[in-house]
Amino acid sequence: MISIQQLLFEYPASSFRMQIPSLQIRSGEHTAIAGPSGSGKTTLLNLLAGILVPHSGSVSVASTTVSALSSSQRRLFRLQQIGQVFQDFQLLDYLTVLDNVLLPCRIHPSVRLTSQLHSRALQLLTQVGLANTAARSITRLSQGERQRVALCRALLLSPQLILADEPTGNLDSATAQRMIQLLISETNRSGATLIMVTHDSSLLPRFERVIPFDSFLQPEEVS
Amino acid sequence: MKQSFHLASRYLIWNRGQSLTVVLSLAIMIWIPLTVRLALHQFEQEIAARGQSTPLVIGARGSRTDLALHALYFETPPAQTVPFAEVDRLNRSGLGTAIPLHLRFRTQPNAAGESAPLVGTAPEYYEFRSLQPARGSLPALLGDCVLGAAFAQRSGLTVGDHLLSAPRNALNLAGDYPLRMNICGVLQESGSADDHAVFVDVRTAWVIEGIGHGHQTVNRETDPALLLEADESQPVTASAAVLPWLEITDENRDSFHFHGDLDEFPLTAVIASPAGEKQRVLMLGRYADPDHSLHCIRPPLVIRELLTVVFRMEQLIRFASAAAGVVTLLLLGLVLRLSLKLRREELQTLFRLGCSRTTILGLQAAEVTLLAVPAIVTALTAAALTSDVASQQLRTLLF
Numbered sequence: 001m002i003s004i005q006q007l008l009f010e011y012p013a014s015s016f017r018m019q020i021p022s023l024q025i026r027s028g029e030h031t032a033i034a035g036p037s038g039s040g041k042t043t044l045l046n047l048l049a050g051i052l053v054p055h056s057g058s059v060s061v062a063s064t065t066v067s068a069l070s071s072s073q074r075r076l077f078r079l080q081q082i083g084q085v086f087q088d089f090q091l092l093d094y095l096t097v098l099d100n101v102l103l104p105c106r107i108h109p110s111v112r113l114t115s116q117l118h119s120r121a122l123q124l125l126t127q128v129g130l131a132n133t134a135a136r137s138i139t140r141l142s143q144g145e146r147q148r149v150a151l152c153r154a155l156l157l158s159p160q161l162i163l164a165d166e167p168t169g170n171l172d173s174a175t176a177q178r179m180i181q182l183l184i185s186e187t188n189r190s191g192a193t194l195i196m197v198t199h200d201s202s203l204l205p206r207f208e209r210v211i212p213f214d215s216f217l218q219p220e221e222v223s
Numbered sequence: 224m225k226q227s228f229h230l231a232s233r234y235l236i237w238n239r240g241q242s243l244t245v246v247l248s249l250a251i252m253i254w255i256p257l258t259v260r261l262a263l264h265q266f267e268q269e270i271a272a273r274g275q276s277t278p279l280v281i282g283a284r285g286s287r288t289d290l291a292l293h294a295l296y297f298e299t300p301p302a303q304t305v306p307f308a309e310v311d312r313l314n315r316s317g318l319g320t321a322i323p324l325h326l327r328f329r330t331q332p333n334a335a336g337e338s339a340p341l342v343g344t345a346p347e348y349y350e351f352r353s354l355q356p357a358r359g360s361l362p363a364l365l366g367d368c369v370l371g372a373a374f375a376q377r378s379g380l381t382v383g384d385h386l387l388s389a390p391r392n393a394l395n396l397a398g399d400y401p402l403r404m405n406i407c408g409v410l411q412e413s414g415s416a417d418d419h420a421v422f423v424d425v426r427t428a429w430v431i432e433g434i435g436h437g438h439q440t441v442n443r444e445t446d447p448a449l450l451l452e453a454d455e456s457q458p459v460t461a462s463a464a465v466l467p468w469l470e471i472t473d474e475n476r477d478s479f480h481f482h483g484d485l486d487e488f489p490l491t492a493v494i495a496s497p498a499g500e501k502q503r504v505l506m507l508g509r510y511a512d513p514d515h516s517l518h519c520i521r522p523p524l525v526i527r528e529l530l531t532v533v534f535r536m537e538q539l540i541r542f543a544s545a546a547a548g549v550v551t552l553l554l555l556g557l558v559l560r561l562s563l564k565l566r567r568e569e570l571q572t573l574f575r576l577g578c579s580r581t582t583i584l585g586l587q588a589a590e591v592t593l594l595a596v597p598a599i600v601t602a603l604t605a606a607a608l609t610s611d612v613a614s615q616q617l618r619t620l621l622f
Binding site for chain 1: 571572573574576578579
């Protein structure tokens with residue numbers, strides 16, 4: 001269960017202000033967050049991941065109150081519990097495609113890179129149609145291909161919560177549907193919760209719940 | 224840690240140009256002072272050992288340093304000579320052993336351009352320096368020579384080959400002629416100046432100098448054109464048409480003879496090994512008179528004076544190396560800082576994924592290690608390969 005209570009967040013030196021009185025998302029639920037640019041969708045994902053900390057209120061994921069954790073505890077929490085797909089992919093140029101997918105286990109303090117994890121990374125790449133690019137430099141991939149690599153990286157350690165920020169933004173509709181199918185099937189298999197930010201209304205029917213961010217929260221209204 | 228090294232190595236390979244530059248800069252920063260230190264240490268040890276093993280040297284009055292370097296390293300001979308009688312006098316005095324040194328010639332450069340100082344001495348020299356032949360034997364006959372190990376290797380000459388002496392002045396027809404010498408042995412390596420020299424008996428050196436010679440038989444029965452005076456009441460006087468032998472062979476060896484008084488034959492230095500401390504003091508006393516044409520020097524003292532120059536040079540080099548090292552480190556620090564600025568986005572990605580500060584520090588430590596280890600290995604290898612040459616260059620530079 002994800003729970004947000006009386007959340008207030010502001011960026012320093014900005015008029016942006018986010019206030020969420022209450023938001024609950026059940027474990028294993030597939031939730032889409034839709035809304036116009038600048039409405040704070042990405043900010044919400046960052047607050048859930050513990051990348052940002054609210055000024056007041058609480059953010060809890062399962063039994064952990066993320067907002068109460070220290071900086072190092074939040075980092076460990078992210079690594080152990082969350083798979084993230086960033087809007088700008090955030091892949092490392094100097095690593096190969098496979099090394100980028102395996103990055104979470106290379107920086108994880110307790111996960112060892114086993115042959116099973118290696119096989120899983122290759123399997124995920126096969127599922128997104130990039131098996132033959134595993135040894136290639138990430139810089140030689142198109143934007144759409146990079147987005148798929150970022151998706152594989154998020155799914156590698158089968159996290160309990162997947163936060164995806166417009167993961168199909170650079171994909172054609174057929175590939176986007178395939179990616180959503182992969183996300184849904186992977187989360188179904190592991191019982192993970194999926195929260196995805198999207199602008200693509202054609203994808204919304206695939207989700208159990210859609211939160212229209214602008215109706216839920218108008219930054220202008222609360223400022 | 225293994226994962227940190229994997230990621231660090233990927234980063235360094237991706238930025239291979241910059242990585243190589245950093246490795247080379249670090250390597251050079253370590254290599255130069257290390258090589259200088261090693262070379263100086265090697266040089267100090269070698270020169271001090273050579274000096275210690277040569278108690279006293281007697282030579283014509285002049286520069287003490289020049290005489291020491293001449294007797295120890297076969298450098299340029301003093302302008303004045305020592306009469307051979309001095310060796311005889313010292314040996315008969317019972318104060319110790321005197322070993323003659325005659326060094327005024329070099330061997331002729333061979334096809335490879337290799338040439339060596341030609342040292343005329345007595346059999347006692349080999350015993351004094353503990354020199355043993357690795358191949359062949361020590362020179363026992365007039366015209367024989369034995370090669371130092373390094374010169375033999377450089378020149379490619381061996382036992383049974385021949386070697387020519389180089390005349391001091393090729394245009395002086397009345398002067399010394401090149402003598403073709405028989406190589407009778409090659410000495411074992413000693414790690415000293417002896418490795419780079421060619422040794423002959425002192426009498427052979429005098430033959431090269433023109434004091435002794437051999438030539439065809441000249442009497443009233445031979446070609447009259449070779450005689451200036453053929454009067455039966457007078458001894459025969461040969462003309463300049465009589466050519467000296469340019470090689471000493473078994474057939475002509477007996478014809479070789481010396482003109483003049485043996486006691487007056489020139490030496491360039493005499494190595495003296497006193498029988499004891501008292502004899503050493505007595506020997507020094509013999510030559511203490513400033514009016515004496517010869518003086519007796521103590522090479523260990525002269526070498527110690529020389530080494531103070533080396534120490535001063537070392538301090539200068541250390542200071543220069545330290546300054547260069549500080550500049551290099553500052554530049555590397557700047558490069559590292561700029562690199563971290565450029566990599567801020569990458570660090571943000573790692574933090575966003577949940578990477579701990581410890582892991583980030585581990586990654587940076589792995590990168591530094593992967594740069595430092597090859598730099599140190601390169602520097603050590605280069606220092607090991609170049610310190611010998613540097614030591615030799617240092618000797619050339621100083622002497």
